[in-house]
Amino acid sequence: MIVVMRPTATREEVSAVRRAVEEHGLEAFVSEGEERTVIGVVGADVDRVAHLGSYPGVDQVIRVTQPFKLASVEHHPERSRVRLGDATELGVPDELVVMAGPCSVESRDQLMQTARWVRHEGARVLRGGAFKPRTSPYTFQGLGIPALEILAEAREQTGMPVISEVTDPADVDIFDRYVDVLQVGSRNMHNFVLLRAVGQSRHPVLLKRGFGSTIEEWLLAAEYILSSGNPNVILCERGIRTFETATRNTLDLSAVPVLRQKTHLPIVVDPSHGTGQRPLVAPMALAGAAVGADGLLIEVHPDPPNARSDGDQSLSFEEFGDLMDELRRLQFVRTNGNGHHGDGMPTEAGATAASSANLDELRSRIDELDERLALIVQERASIALDVQRLRGGASHGHDVARERELLERAAGEDGGPLTPDELTAIFGAVLRASRSAQRRQARAAMARVTEPVA
Ligand code: PEP
Ligand code: MN
16 A cells, blocks of 8 residues: 655654554555655555545555555656666666676686776676576586675776675675675575565665566565665566577566556666577667666676686677677767766876867867768769669679679788778678669669550
């Protein structure tokens, strides 16, 4: 049951409601919104306090028909925000928070390298498993406490808050000392003792969806944490088990808009466990962002093929960088005012007035080059169309041998900062675009030939 106070209700009126609830052996969860205070009443037989509707300062009493109460939108009509560490907030509209790092902490060096890299690319939270809930008891189980120490050191060095999975209720105190966010894993979503224990923590909890759980069961698991006194719960969709075997799990992205209708809690999508395969991670990460997730949880490893857990689904540094670029291009991840992401790393030159004048000069040269480049590729394409016309409108109009030669030349080129591969990618794109214009011209020519004569 939810007791909604009037915007004008006084502190004393709120206290009187709370007292009445507690006198009936029920629990009251007071949540102060921007406009008004709402009191969630939970316990057996809440109807006993239905008369609260006539108390001073009370606007209305709503019976929540959903089995979850504190997680419901009725209890908290505004979307909740959860603070991660000192500087990051999850649940801010249009601000996607990327959490990244290895599946498990394997060594100090592996974690530090990854931490620096993901931060450099714009991740805001560092992940790393210390206690791994593995399907087989014979596989790597995590480094345990030493991994937590390494995570704490990485936080110290990078300033990023850290998240790690807690598997044992007895470990909650230790986690509280070392990490900023406690993760409850998919296999433990129904571990009610653990849920109650993390409900006592002063840190936020990221609750993964059980791989065989419905959304309602998931929200009821969140309810265990909330009703134990911890209001900072984050839901993480990480894929469910279905009949499909092409992916490790079926990432249920429709859960995101469904949750939006039902709960105020922030939502994170984990495309790594959701797909289990490296090439699928970036597309599903973009899809998760598009469908309205507040955050993404992504596994990144310096050497995925040799990772001690979940290497198949871990992105390399380069792949993670590409994904972050794409998230920025699509404006899911914010950049600072200059359109680039600052990670607080010292710049080589230092930002003096002279170097910033220099920077402006270099940028305007790049702008000028980009303009010329656009004109040049257009000119190249229009010559390619002339060639095609000379050969007869509907002809293929391109010379495969000459194209191959061009690509081979590019592959042998080593005179600048671009590698032969990068140069080949550019010429490949130019040729593809040019071919596409030629195909359009051929189609138009063929349509003219087959048009009936009037
Ligand atoms: C993990 O995040 O590494 C993990 C074990 O996830 P899940 O609980 O979703 O399998
Ligand atoms: Mn993993």
